[in-house]
Amino acid sequence: MKTSQKGFVSPALIIGIVVLVGIAGYFAMSQQAQPLVHVPNSASEPSLSSVLDSDSSAQQMTQEVSSTSPILTTPEITSPASTPKTPESAFINVPVRIHLLQSTHPEVQAIMTQDEVRAMFDGPDGVNKRYWNQYGINLKIESIVKSSVTDDSGYAQAIVTNSKVSPQQFGGLVPDQSSLLALDFVVVHNFGNNGGGLTLPRKGVMLVPESSIKGSGSKIMTFGFAHEFGHILLGGPHFSNSIDPYNIMAVGDPTVYIPFEKTHLTPEQITTAQVQAKKGTPNLTRAWE
Numbered sequence: 654m655k656t657s658q659k660g661f662v663s664p665a666l667i668i669g670i671v672v673l674v675g676i677a678g679y680f681a682m683s684q685q686a687q688p689l690v691h692v693p694n695s696a697s698e699p700s701l702s703s704v705l706d707s708d709s710s711a712q713q714m715t716q717e718v719s720s721t722s723p724i725l726t727t728p729e730i731t732s733p734a735s736t737p738k739t740p741e742s743a744f745i746n747v748p749v750r751i752h753l754l755q756s757t758h759p760e761v762q763a764i765m766t767q768d769e770v771r772a773m774f775d776g777p778d779g780v781n782k783r784y785w786n787q788y789g790i791n792l793k794i795e796s797i798v799k800s801s802v803t804d805d806s807g808y809a810q811a812i813v814t815n816s817k818v819s820p821q822q823f824g825g826l827v828p829d830q831s832s833l834l835a836l837d838f839v840v841v842h843n844f845g846n847n848g849g850g851l852t853l854p855r856k857g858v859m860l861v862p863e864s865s866i867k868g869s870g871s872k873i874m875t876f877g878f879a880h881e882f883g884h885i886l887l888g889g890p891h892f893s894n895s896i897d898p899y900n901i902m903a904v905g906d907p908t909v910y911i912p913f914e915k916t917h918l919t920p921e922q923i924t925t926a927q928v929q930a931k932k933g934t935p936n937l938t939r940a941w942e
């Protein structure tokens with residue numbers, strides 16, 4: 654997929670772009686079930702400098718992170734929505750293609766390897782086994798490709814200057830797609846302060862950064878893949894944290910940033926996701942047109 658993106662995104666597309674900012678996940682590298690309390694100075698905590706100079710939501714997060722008060726209202730951990738175990742043979746397979754962006758701009762150039770991608774999807778803590786298989790849905794890697802884009806200078810400049818990335822600049826990261834047979838994940842190196850991911854539902858494109866205001870590391874990134882995929886199947890908006898902060902589609906809870914534990918879906922979400930997934934590509938992306 655050597656691709657080049659034409660440098661113009663139509664206004665209709667821009668309007669249609671649903672910016673679905675994503676991942677929760679600050680200090681959440683732990684696999685324990687209950688580390689709900691943010692421990693300042695935790696080794697796994699990203700540097701605060703990464704959340705400074707940011708937009709209002711980031712500032713809000715900064716304040717949350719800066720708070721030293723203990724967690725007062727610990728949301729109850731509920732067990733995942735009880736659904737009958739789906740045998741592997743009955744999984745609804747959704748083909749996905751992963752683009753590792755190639756660029757002269759380090760902010761854009763993906764550095765992860767194909768093996769790391771495969772582990773994030775099919776490893777024991779991956780997108781499938783940890784998040785989606787329990788709901789009968791399986792993301793099936795069609796291919797992992799190195800894709801170049803030629804219109805990423807504006808994006809790179811925005812990241813370097815800690816600016817808000819415009820829809821046009823995000824559009825510059827989308828490689829041409831030669832196939833309609835798979836959804837496209839686009840791995841970009843750094844999202845800066847622009848959230849933890851972005852989904853363009855109509856195009857079936859999900860942008861997932863290796864590093865962002867939400868942090869970095871395989872668990873955060875794996876959740877990013879799982880969460881953005883959820884936007885393809887379920888659209889927006891995000892799920893209410895007050896109902897269940899452990900929902901895959903919940904983000905932004907000030908007390909709980911443990912993406913590794915955000916594996917829940919409601920029965921209604923499960924039904925919708927399965928109906929959508931069964932449509933197959935490219936039809937499943939058309940629900941949001």
Ligand SMILES: [Zn+2]
Nearest residue numbers: 673674675880
């Ligand atoms: Zn989201």
